[in-house]
Amino acid sequence: MSEKIASVNVGCSNSKKLKWFAWGTGGLIVFIGLLVFVVFLVLHPSKPSFNLEDVTVYQFNVSKVPPYAINIIMQVTLSSRNPNSRIGLEYQPLHVYSTYRDQQITMAYLLPPTYQGHKEPVVWSPPLTGYDMPISPYSQQSLDQDWHAGVVLMNIKLQGDVKWKVGTWISPKYHLYVHCPANIRFGDLNNGGPNLIKGQPVDHCDVEIAS
Numbered sequence: 001m002s003e004k005i006a007s008v009n010v011g012c013s014n015s016k017k018l019k020w021f022a023w024g025t026g027g028l029i030v031f032i033g034l035l036v037f038v039v040f041l042v043l044h045p046s047k048p049s050f051n052l053e054d055v056t057v058y059q060f061n062v063s064k065v066p067p068y069a070i071n072i073i074m075q076v077t078l079s080s081r082n083p084n085s086r087i088g089l090e091y092q093p094l095h096v097y098s099t100y101r102d103q104q105i106t107m108a109y110l111l112p113p114t115y116q117g118h119k120e121p122v123v124w125s126p127p128l129t130g131y132d133m134p135i136s137p138y139s140q141q142s143l144d145q146d147w148h149a150g151v152v153l154m155n156i157k158l159q160g161d162v163k164w165k166v167g168t169w170i171s172p173k174y175h176l177y178v179h180c181p182a183n184i185r186f187g188d189l190n191n192g193g194p195n196l197i198k199g200q201p202v203d204h205c206d207v208e209i210a211s
Contacts, residue, residue, distance in 0.1 A: 185198075
């Protein structure tokens with residue numbers, strides 16, 4: 001009988017030790033996580049900067065009769081720089097596409113996940129294409145006027161998720177929105193449009209990060 005009691009006492013003691021060990025380990029993990037988070041806040045992370053380095057249009061045609069649609073083949077070069085000296089950035093899959101008057105005129109191109117280290121630049125050069133991309137009659141009229149005037153204002157947009165990384169700690173996802181305007185200057189419009197046109201960035205890219 002006494003042996004059974006001793007066995008039960010030993011079992012209870014081991015169970016208590018395991019509980020205390022689990023609580024201690026969990027508390028240590030929470031403490032380390034909070035410590036890294038506080039350090040993250042103290043470091044005041046800055047959002048990355050983006051620039052539109054190049055825009056090249058290889059094909060651009062707009063239907064003259066309804067239903068109105070655009071056919072376009074282009075390539076853009078976007079660069080990003082991480083201004084933080086102690087914080088890395090993890091870009092989740094990013095989508096790049098082009099718009100005209102808030103209407104999407106190319107399919108979204110999926111960029112692979114990318115890690116950006118401290119003070120590190122990253123460059124992407126995705127091709128953007130749109131075949132029979134529908135546009136509204138109002139946009140078609142505006143585009144026709146801009147096209148014949150020789151300048152079309154397009155917007156290159158990038159959307160996706162980004163995470164901050166400090167040591168082994170990784171933040172939750174934040175939504176990244178990048179907006180880069182560019183003037184596409186068309187010269188010779190004979191025979192349906194130009195074969196190759198270089199675009200000119202209008203201004204710096206606007207960058208927004210939201211939770």
